[in-house]
Amino acid sequence: MIRVAIIGAGIGREHLRAYLQLPDDYVVPVLCDLDAARAAEVIVNERADPAVTHVTSDFDAVLARDDIDLIDICLPPHLHFDISMTALQAGKHVVCEKPLVSSLRDADALIAAAEAAGRVLTPVFQYRYGPEIAKLRALIDAGFAGKPLVASIETHWRRDADYYDNPWRGTWQGEQGGAVLGHAIHNHDLLCAILGPIKRLSAFTATRVNKIEVEDCAAISFEMESGALATSSITLGAANDTSRFRFCFENLTAESDLLPYTPAAGTWTFTTRNRDQAALDAFLAGQPAPPLGFVGFFAALAQALQNNGTDAVVAMDGRRSLELVSAIYESARNGRMIDLPLGANAALYNGWLPEKTGFLE
Ligand SMILES: NC(=O)c1ccc[n+]([C@@H]2O[C@H](COP(=O)([O-])OP(=O)(O)OC[C@H]3O[C@@H](n4cnc5c(N)ncnc54)[C@H](O)[C@@H]3O)[C@@H](O)[C@H]2O)c1
Incomplete structure (x- = not known):
């Protein structure tokens, strides 16, 4: 206990x-x-x-x-x-x-x-935990997917002035970043959990929705170490909240539902390319449905604390997510492509807060 x-x-x-x-x-x-x-x-x-x-x-x-x-x-x-x-x-x-x-x-x-x-x-x-992500992982592990080709992620959420009526939100000092750090971080973690490490990236960020210091829109391109390419589109100015993932592998296209905060729930479509769809569907029908979201997260942690499982999020996953944030901000500010991993000599190793903070007009 x-x-x-x-x-x-x-x-x-x-x-x-x-x-x-x-x-x-x-x-x-x-x-x-x-x-x-x-x-x-x-x-x-x-x-x-x-x-x-x-x-x-x-x-x-x-x-x-x-x-x-x-x-x-x-x-x-x-x-x-x-x-x-x-x-x-x-x-x-x-x-x-x-x-x-x-x-x-x-x-x-x-x-x-x-x-x-x-x-x-x-x-x-x-976000990693739940039935539909478990199905995608099982398909990859069982050889239904093949080589990863491309992926696209949309983090299209809605945040209005009332959301920022909280002293720490919307500021560099309090929130430490914008939609890249505070909102899309889960979806980027999921991208890496499925496709592995990122080799390099290029990013644009902008504040276009609310009157806040930090960014609320971004467009990012990734080259994964596997050679796969991915894109991430982020805004807090959508009409409603949706998250969408699309992964195209050599033999499989996997597309998520639109649920914003539980992408491992809903109904994903898994469509095979040049293979037997009936065999894939039969394989999926036999898959267990592990617990969703926080319950799945804490269940995996309990297993890890009892030395009985390897599905838990680990500290290096947190570092990797911050490496991504550092690289995205550096790329967006300097108009450069950034190679990963980032070590102690990286430009934003000590922090990504801009030297001057204040409301952007
Ligand atoms: N995983 C997710 O999906 C998810 C969702 C929302 C928020 N978050 C994260 O959770 C964190 C908290 O966000 P929130 O939305 O709950 O914020 P919040 O402002 O609603 O709640 C924070 C609480 O901390 C309390 N608090 C502040 N300083 C304290 C202290 N020194 N000791 C004890 N209590 C203290 C405040 O009174 C407040 O009730 C943030 O880092 C946020 O990014 C994660």
Whole structure:
């Protein structure tokens, strides 16, 4: 049984809901938020047992408890590094919401701290988990796909002024980035989870939707190490929220549904090219349906913490996502193609915040 303290009751609410669906693996003795009333409301509405899950606003007291194994950080991005480091140094495993931290330097420091403490550090990428992505992976593993050719991703979501009515959102200091960092990061993680590492990329970013400091539109081209090519189109100015993936392999085209936040759900189409569609359909009919989103994410983490599985998100996945963000911002600012991987001599290794921040007119 893994004993969890959730820190932050915003998205922390959905983490709690997922833990409650995994009662053989997890118990949540603490929900910590500076806004104790918000945390108390979450306990009531998620029907958590108040005799089991206690509300507090005292993070130091949570860390001092030796009956907590895992600190689950659901705080605004600018707090992730310090709180994760403190928790690792206190000997806790750490789950940290995306974006893990705000620079490759900080990611490397946290990964080193986790290794030194012998603790697990896991960034949250829950989009990977669920039945349709599991089907795609199974088709690839069973040889139905063949060579990857191209992929396209759309992160076309809607965010209006009310979304930015929150002191940390829309600013470089508070949010640490825009739609590339805060919204498309999941879909880019999924791209890499399916097609492997990126070799180089080229990007444009723009602020065209809301009056914010950070970007809310982007167009990115990727060359994968496999030779496959991919494109990512991002906006927060769509009429509604949709995410769409299309993967074309030598022998298979896989197309997602339009569900924005659970791309592994809905109904994907898997169409074979020059092969037996009936055989492919029969193969898919025999596939299990693993749990979706946060439940799948935490189930895989529980397996990893029990040394019993390799499907969990690992700290290097968080670093890779930030490497991508660093490369995208560097490419967009300087009009250059950027080669990956990025090491300590990369231009934005210490952070991607612009030297001057302010509202763009
Ligand atoms: N994985 C996902 O799909 C997903 C979705 C939404 C948000 N997020 C990420 O989750 C993080 C939090 O986002 P959110 O939307 O929940 O933000 P939020 O502002 O709604 O909630 C953050 C909470 O943290 C509390 N808080 C702030 N400082 C604190 C401290 N020092 N100690 C205790 N509590 C403190 C605040 O009172 C607030 O209730 C962000 O990094 C965001 O990018 C991830």
